[in-house]
Amino acid sequence: MTIKEVSEKYGVEASTLRYYEKEGILSLVPKVNGVRNYTEANLQNIEFVLCMRKAGMNIERLKRYMSMIQDDSKTLERKKILEEQRDDVVRELEVLNACLEKLNYKIEHYQKILDAEKKL
Amino acid sequence: MTIKEVSEKYGVEASTLRYYEKEGILSLVPKVNGVRNYTEANLQNIEFVLCMRKAGMNIERLKRYMSMIQDDSKTLERKKILEEQRDDVVRELEVLNACLEKLNYKIEHYQKILDAEKKL
DNA sequence: ATACAACTTAAAGTATACTTTAAGTCAAGC
DNA sequence: GCTTGACTTAAAGTATACTTTAAGTTGTAT
Numbered sequence: 001m002t003i004k005e006v007s008e009k010y011g012v013e014a015s016t017l018r019y020y021e022k023e024g025i026l027s028l029v030p031k032v033n034g035v036r037n038y039t040e041a042n043l044q045n046i047e048f049v050l051c052m053r054k055a056g057m058n059i060e061r062l063k064r065y066m067s068m069i070q071d072d073s074k075t076l077e078r079k080k081i082l083e084e085q086r087d088d089v090v091r092e093l094e095v096l097n098a099c100l101e102k103l104n105y106k107i108e109h110y111q112k113i114l115d116a117e118k119k120l
Numbered sequence: 121m122t123i124k125e126v127s128e129k130y131g132v133e134a135s136t137l138r139y140y141e142k143e144g145i146l147s148l149v150p151k152v153n154g155v156r157n158y159t160e161a162n163l164q165n166i167e168f169v170l171c172m173r174k175a176g177m178n179i180e181r182l183k184r185y186m187s188m189i190q191d192d193s194k195t196l197e198r199k200k201i202l203e204e205q206r207d208d209v210v211r212e213l214e215v216l217n218a219c220l221e222k223l224n225y226k227i228e229h230y231q232k233i234l235d236a237e238k239k240l
Numbered sequence: 241a242t243a244c245a246a247c248t249t250a251a252a253g254t255a256t257a258c259t260t261t262a263a264g265t266c267a268a269g270c
Numbered sequence: 271g272c273t274t275g276a277c278t279t280a281a282a283g284t285a286t287a288c289t290t291t292a293a294g295t296t297g298t299a300t
Binding site for chain 2: 111
């Protein structure tokens with residue numbers, strides 16, 4: 001699969017895919033005449049990386065994690081990184097839920113004001 | 121209340137409070153001899169602003185919203201901004217929950233590998 | 241054989257949201 | 271009256287994560 005196809009499939013810029021590769025977040029992609037040709041395994045890595053980025057994992061942590069995915073002796077370390085990330089996500093979910101409550105409260109409040117104005 | 125006290129109360133840098141004020145996100149704070157002296161109303165605005173920042177509201181939207189909080193004729197517009205933000209938060213919650221599931225799945229998977237290694 | 245579109249690289253540039261710096265003011269303690 | 275510490279400003283600097291640019295290569299259609 002070409003970089004353009006991957007870009008369109010996942011809604012990610014080609015330049016971002018190259019950037020991740022340069023940073024060592026995505027392993028070297030096989031090339032035909034100097035042109036990237038993504039394998040099924042590459043695509044699975046990309047899916048995971050994009051998911052973790054959405055989860056708020058920063059580039060450094062992602063780099064640390066992805067540098068170990070081939071190494072069976074690092075299972076415990078990899079698990080620890082994902083647990084760190086899970087804890088971060090859980091905390092973020094709590095924060096967002098609290099914000100959502102506040103937003104809903106304020107929106108309702110404004111609705112009441114608008115309803116009262118209508119009655120006049 | 122001095123800027124230092126506010127900074128400590130909310131865990132936000134004094135420079136950030138000055139920055140928000142300069143951007144028009146926080147209204148001009150009354151000054152005594154050129155030194156900021158935060159009122160109770162100022163503090164309530166700060167609490168709200170910090171909550172919205174945590175909710176992922178960007179500076180531009182926050183500026184747009186905060187510029188209208190004194191204007192009764194803008195209730196509908198203010199409500200619309202908060203509804204936009206609520207929709208964003210709900211979407212983000214969905215994304216984060218999906219990521220959390222993936223993380224939990226992977227963590228469990230690693231745990232199984234570690235358990236199997238132990239048995240040998 | 242030549243033009244074109246899509247790829248390549250390295251390096252510089254950008255967006256967002258602060259944060260730091262430099263230079264100055266002011267009230268309080270010695 | 272002078273030092274000290276906390277404040278002030280405007281402007282420059284920083285962190286993170288890309289994104290754009292410039293210059294060059296390659297396969298394909300004319």
